[in-house]
Amino acid sequence: MKxxxxxxTGMVGAAVAHYLSAKGVTILTAGRTSNSDLAxxxxxxxxxxxxxxxxxxxxxxxxxxxxACRDNPAKxxxxxxFGTQVVLEECVLAKIPSFIYxxxxxxxxxxxxxxxxxxxxxPIDNYGLTHLFSEQCVExxxxxxxxxxxxxxxxxxxxxxxxxxxxxRWTLIPYAFCKEAFTSGRIVLKTPGTQLRNFxxxxxxxxxxxxxxxxxxxxxxxxxxxxxxxxxxxFAELVAERALLTLGRVIEILAPEDVxxxxxxxxxxxxxxxxxVGDEATSIERFVDEMLLLCRHRFKILDSHAST
Numbered sequence: 001m002k003x004x005x006x007x008x009t010g011m012v013g014a015a016v017a018h019y020l021s022a023k024g025v026t027i028l029t030a031g032r033t034s035n036s037d038l039a040x041x042x043x044x045x046x047x048x049x050x051x052x053x054x055x056x057x058x059x060x061x062x063x064x065x066x067x068a069c070r071d072n073p074a075k076x077x078x079x080x081x082f083g084t085q086v087v088l089e090e091c092v093l094a095k096i097p098s099f100i101y102x103x104x105x106x107x108x109x110x111x112x113x114x115x116x117x118x119x120x121x122x123p124i125d126n127y128g129l130t131h132l133f134s135e136q137c138v139e140x141x142x143x144x145x146x147x148x149x150x151x152x153x154x155x156x157x158x159x160x161x162x163x164x165x166x167x168x169r170w171t172l173i174p175y176a177f178c179k180e181a182f183t184s185g186r187i188v189l190k191t192p193g194t195q196l197r198n199f200x201x202x203x204x205x206x207x208x209x210x211x212x213x214x215x216x217x218x219x220x221x222x223x224x225x226x227x228x229x230x231x232x233x234x235f236a237e238l239v240a241e242r243a244l245l246t247l248g249r250v251i252e253i254l255a256p257e258d259v260x261x262x263x264x265x266x267x268x269x270x271x272x273x274x275x276x277v278g279d280e281a282t283s284i285e286r287f288v289d290e291m292l293l294l295c296r297h298r299f300k301i302l303d304s305h306a307s308t
Contacts, residue, residue: 007061019206042083080130159202192258193233200226201282227278
């Protein structure tokens with residue numbers, strides 16, 4: 001089995017590449033870097049490059065992240081939406097039968113109540129909006145070009161980075177709280193932390209992608225949910241608890257007082273097609289333990305470099 005993968009240098013793409021390689025899948029990477037197997041830059045147009053080779057599927061993960069979408073909406077629109085169309089065109093030209101697009105649960109907008117695939121998307125930021133536009137491009141191509149297409153909407157992803165020294169997504173909660181706990185001995189929340197989040201391991205996304213490679217659906221839409229739904233405050237408390245056990249460090253949690261008298265609405269992020277599974281290897285507790293140890297290694301090294 002052979003696939004083309006975009007976004008392989010990012011956090012999600014690197015994890016997916018590792019997962020699929022372990023399954024025996026041959027991966028051709030498409031991107032801007034010199035070590036990519038195929039050239040792909042959604043912002044470079046007008047000139048046709050050499051066609052991509054035929055394979056079993058294209059997995060499209062490359063996209064501007066939530067920070068880039070906030071800071072430069074116009075560029076994010078080009079990168080995410082036009083970039084998806086470019087890859088879809090490559091898929092059609094190379095006669096590749098299957099196209100898998102990794103979107104985000106942010107297309108729903110809401111993080112309250114029951115969220116399944118039947119819920120109407122209503123994104124509240126450019127990140128969710130550009131992914132929704134891209135999803136619509138995928139669905140349109142499935143109809144007009146007879147492609148087998150899959151759109152995956154994962155919730156908050158976590159997993160140990162493939163290369164901790166090059167990792168740059170420290171603004172994401174699972175990583176930010178571990179880093180902050182180690183470097184400052186405290187976790188500072190900007191809000192009371194009552195917002196609920198569903199967390200899903202990167203391996204579960206990898207498994208969904210692997211299963212979708214041979215899919216014969218003209219278009220399927222799947223939520224990728226995890227077994228753990230925690231508030232931001234609860235995640236901070238989990239990091240503090242595991243830091244005490246793993247590092248022997250007491251972590252202080254600082255947060256504004258919750259003056260709201262409204263009752264919290266539960267969050268139930270689920271898929272109607274994929275059962276939620278959990279195991280020790282992908283548990284959020286194990287991830288936090290390993291991430292804290294990695295932070296001790298990474299930031300001790302940085303501190304020692306700064307002092308020399």
